[in-house]
Amino acid sequence: MSEEPKKIYFSYNDIHQTIKDMAGQIKSSGYDPQLMVAIGTGGFIPARILKTFLDKPIFTVGISYYDSENNPKDSPQKIQWIDEVEKKLQGKRILLVDEVDDSRVTLEYCLRELLKHQPAEIAVAVLHNKRKEKRGEIPREVEHYFYGLELEDAWICYPWDADDILEQDRLSRS
């Protein structure tokens, strides 16, 4: 009998508050991004909330670990990228946004791809960082890494994935 993995539930309001706090942390750091790049689809909601507090435009990239038959691939692949990236990213201070830093593989992939376009600076903001051994690494060009909360290596249940949002609220309080 395999053990049920531990699950951690968050409400939308929890997450909104965590992102507000993280925005404060970003502002105090002195890092002033000119634009955000949200990693889809997990980064869409965190980036949109962060925009309320940082007021920077959002570009998106779509990344997939799975092929069209839903089999995992060896490495992440782009499903959507930024048009004319060179013009839009070159010389800019970028904030890359995602919901969770789990294995760090997707973050590393996106950071390396974005670094090719010679931004002035690039930083990372994730809602949650899992405390675990990471397969990916943050390239050393990246000077700022922000997270909203650090969590144990559990199964994180996000409110946007909930079928029953009132049950999710209840579980997030327990």
Add this chain to the structure above:
Amino acid sequence: MSEEPKKIYFSYNDIHQTIKDMAGQIKSSGYDPQLMVAIGTGGFIPARILKTFLDKPIFTVGISYYDSENNPKDSPQKIQWIDEVEKKLQGKRILLVDEVDDSRVTLEYCLRELLKHQPAEIAVAVLHNKRKEKRGEIPREVEHYFYGLELEDAWICYPWDADDILEQDRLSRS
């Protein structure tokens, strides 16, 4: 003394539930999209929640009415578009997602742009439709138009724009 415009407040849970209901409406309609296109940045959160119920990939487009000095422009402009759109949209059934149908100008603009790439079909899903005279129009090629709620022409206060999320919750209940 000008009259304060009426404001309507929604909580995240309100919106999650509205989108779940809208997903049911989309499924019952028989329209089965193969992919969503979210209009950024308003459509990011609705599209991400809708993905939970429809399980379709999300592409994004960024549209802006304002120039870099924050002056309104005559018509919407693309700030990000889909790479190699022809390949990705051609022959596909698309669901275009946004948060609100206000003047309908942005929707018309996006629909006409997307129609150039010969999708098999294109439909619209908005969280809220405002009952008002529309400056834009839905092109007649569009057979399905879904909305979560129809509202009077008021100032809609979305939870993702809230500075104080508990106050937003309180206002959404009053």
